[in-house]
Amino acid sequence: MTTRSEIIMRLGGEGGEGVISAGDFFAQGSARTGYHLFTFRTYPAEIKGGHAWYQVRVGPNPVRSMGDGVDVLVAFNAEAYFNHKDTLNPDGVLIYDPDTVTPAGGHKTVYPIPFNKIAKDELNFFRGKNMVVTGAIAGLFGLEPSSLEGLIKQRFHRRPELLEQNLRALYNGYDFARKKLEKQDPFYLGEPATRVARLVLSGNDAIVAGALFAGCRYYAGYPITPASEILEGMAKELPKLGGVSLQAEDEIASIGSVIGASFAGAKAMTATSGPGLALMTEFLGYAGMSETPCVIVDAQRSGPSTGMPTKLEQGDLNHSLYAGHGDFPRAVIAPGSVGDCFFQIINAFNMAERYQLPVIFLSDQSLSHRTEAVTMPDLGKIKVTDRLQPSAADLKNSHFQRYRLTASGISPMSVPGTPGGMYVAPGLEHDELGHVDNPLESHLKMMPKRQAKVEACRQEASRDCCARYGDPDAKIGLIGWGSTEGAIQEAVDRARAAGHKVAALHPKVVYPLPFEEIQRFVDSVSHVIVPEVNFSGQFARYLRTEVDVHPIRVNKYAGLPFMPREIYRKIEEVANHA
């Protein structure tokens, strides 16, 4: 039996039962040991109880998606077993409590472990059930308990009696697996390639970290799943840096105050989900018209309307591209992974400040809440941009030209308190001084001025954001956007391993779209596949308006991310018909 050092493990049970924490401990322990990982979780819609599950994919080599199927299913109760047994791969392992679950049979390997009994009768510590499970899976799949011990010590260092009980539960589970079970499956982590500790963080964590790094010092938001952790993180961190975080009365106030803060000189951001972005629409236009930089994170969730608030969908692309009346400059950036959230949110601030426009940052539920192990970024190499300030000469004129016509369309922006820099930020059409008395004449000059910034932004996006992944002489090309990047790349890897010529392109700046690069890519292949997690193929349709292409769509709208095989199947299908 050849050992399989990469494992996809799913734990399911009643919310509050420790399903999430057992999975989390296992994931964190693995990352500390040097493994790569990718976790995925769903929350029950209910606050307490309801079915919850957690999935972790872990291995010595980089993992970029949730993977295909499930190798190990840990069923805390019968509902979990019946909900997930069909995702278990043919050679998969079932771990269950024989007192609560009666398997239907037909599984390759089963390990009955009486979690409840061990916790209740042997340890007299029922709440330690999750730790018994953590210990048992560590024992079965080769994770050193010492890596978990450190984590538990950290978690409970203020409560010595709880620490002791949890450690006992951990080792009890570990010993049970080691001594009472006979290992029959091939899954075993073994030694990682390199023992570098990685950062384990969620997309929301990465967005907060990146925003702070980019210089964000004002935040306002209104609670909404799956963006609330950004509000909570900012509320905790900004006061330490001399900044302010406001829980506003609604999303209109959130973006309004962000625009006010930016006018007053702060780099500023708000975060929301689809329903909140809908409310912010009118202010997007004002930010565009008054040329006030701001960053708006939309952690997309499944719509329409209130939809499935805890589920994934890439459904807000249309809204982000087109929301608002009239033509105004904006940028839309979509990160591809948790690590990318950090870099792209910095990019979002840089673009907002450089081009003085609103930037919508399209993350989604899967990025918000999944965690990945990422290497520490080389912070010294990251560029941070500030907005153009007026020169001393600019301020000497009798009237400050806030909207001066320039080749790039970018004009200097003064900050209140600066003598000679006074202006009114207008929502009305205005001239170079910001005066609104000659709207028609101004409109003819200012529309092209504002649009010039979009073209400058597009050129920057073309330089930075379009690396080709895969074969240089590919026959089949995939174009994706946002959180699907990892699943697409893994599908490409698999297709290449199977002998197909395949490549992928994943623009991070989706507006202004670097269409020349994309056209070049399209022209270099015979078929273009566009996978996205929405019903109507918003990106595929958008591509057709900007590029000469006839995309073959792969759409999933089941509230979950792509598994690589769902994309791979399409590649095979296209290859076989070609």
Place this chain on the structure above:
Amino acid sequence: MPETMAQLITLAPKDFRSEVKPTWCPGCGDFGVLSATYKALADLHLKREEVVVVSGIGCSSRFPYFLSTYGMHTLHGRALPVATGIKLTRPDLTVLAAGGDGDLFSIGAGHTPHAAARNIDICVLNMDNQTYGLTKAQASPTSLLGHKSKSTPYGVIAQPMNPVLLALAAGASFVARGYSARPKLLTDMIKAGITHKGFAFIHTQSPCVEFHNTFEYYDQRVEEVPADHNPRDLEAAMRLALHPDKFYVGIIYQNERPTFEITAHEFEQEVRPFDGAAYLSQFA
């Protein structure tokens, strides 16, 4: 505020006037509010670059264009959130918010109580004309019962809102009333409102001569707040606001308490620059 006379900058009211000529109809009540504001800013020895005037949309919300200070002409109803962001970022600036009755009590009514409850140090100039001026004479949330307008040809059937009572109930720490036709008192109210540390709400009857001329109506009803009124007494303030036929002008309520922007900047004793590596290491 400057400590000694030597440091005082002296600008005349006209120095706060921009070269943009007001577009208001001759005789519009808003002129009175604008000149009172010029005078108040000059009397308080403020510097033009340290004042920001934010407004929504409406005839009255054209306000910022007519001042030589910094300003923002935002969206209908949204002056207060924008002003909040400015003040939280730069507590040192003097921030005024201007808006009509429609702006602050119809479309923007969701923001007004929150700004008041936070007690953020913004001085609000509410120019109430009991009609929609800019969109030409529809009924507004402060139009009286029975008021006939193009949008309410059978008469208004919703009870008028009482901006002063609402501001008091929401927790405004300064509430005053003025009348465009009494410029001296209005100047005093604006000065007191700007000087007040906290959310200052100044309700002004600012008649629309074009569509709903109420000068005569208010000339008959305006009365100064009684000399024995205690502005720290919230219930007494509410009684003044509720008076059925008298329109009391003057300081109706004032009671200082900590301001939102100062408290929000004092959560941490020590402010440090961001240390990216240290911050990220918490995830290791």
